[in-house]
Amino acid sequence: KQEVTQIPAALSVPEGENLVLNCSFTDSAIYNLQWFRQDPGKGLTSLLLIQSSQREQTSGRLNASLDKSSGRSTLYIAASQPGDSATYLCAVAQGGSEKLVFGKGTKLTVNP
Amino acid sequence: NAGVMQNPRHLVRRRGQEARLRCSPMKGHSHVYWYRQLPEEGLKFMVYLQKENIIDESGMPKERFSAEFPKEGPSILRIQQVVRGDSAAYFCASLRGSNEKLFFGSGTQLSVL
Numbered sequence: 417k418q419e420v421t422q423i424p425a426a427l428s429v430p431e432g433e434n435l436v437l438n439c440s441f442t443d444s445a446i447y448n449l450q451w452f453r454q455d456p457g458k459g460l461t462s463l464l465l466i467q468s469s470q471r472e473q474t475s476g477r478l479n480a481s482l483d484k485s486s487g488r489s490t491l492y493i494a495a496s497q498p499g500d501s502a503t504y505l506c507a508v509a510q511g512g513s514e515k516l517v518f519g520k521g522t523k524l525t526v527n528p
Numbered sequence: 529n530a531g532v533m534q535n536p537r538h539l540v541r542r543r544g545q546e547a548r549l550r551c552s553p554m555k556g557h558s559h560v561y562w563y564r565q566l567p568e569e570g571l572k573f574m575v576y577l578q579k580e581n582i583i584d585e586s587g588m589p590k591e592r593f594s595a596e597f598p599k600e601g602p603s604i605l606r607i608q609q610v611v612r613g614d615s616a617a618y619f620c621a622s623l624r625g626s627n628e629k630l631f632f633g634s635g636t637q638l639s640v641l
Binding site for chain 1: 563572587623629
């Protein structure tokens with residue numbers, strides 16, 4: 417059974433700092449891995465999708481890496497801003513129905 | 529493109545009543561997923577549907593819960609005889625095709641009194 421773990425559960429940093437969020441998964445037979453952002457009381461916004469054959473994806477100040485063999489992914493946020501404050505969720509898709517298995521998230525607070 | 533639309537945003541039911549949650553996927557998306565988020569828990573997969581077909585319902589409770597995605601109209605998640613433990617945020621997501629990004633709606637917060 418696939419399990420996804422995110423560390424740390426919460427993180428507080430000053431504005432401008434670069435930071436890394438970690439995600440690990442137990443079954444390396446994944447279809448893809450996605451990072452999402454969730455703001456309080458709202459739905460999820462997809463940030464980056466890394467297919468199983470890829471090593472990393474970049475979008476603006478965000479960079480996500482995938483090491484399938486070790487079951488790990490990281491989300492790197494450069495020059496953090498208060499607007500980045502949210503919960504970041506990592507999810508892996510298994511083959512077939514592509515249903516996602518989610519971690520519990522990392523709650524990020526960027527202080528001005 | 530209006531995105532994934534869910535309604536209502538908030539739904540209050542008394543124990544024993546029925547709850548109907550609606551989801552209209554993004555235009556051009558034929559794959560719909562329902563997820564449930566309990567307080568302090570991660571999102572859990574419930575069901576995956578394509579038009580008129582249930583593809584994977586392995587995350588659905590065996591009783592009281594059902595889902596459909598008719599040829600015309602939104603996808604419906606139906607919970608019969610609700611209990612307090614059904615209180616949660618229910619999210620719908622849609623997908624255009626295989627190995628693409630999943631787009632989520634804003635969710636329906638169900639509260640059972």
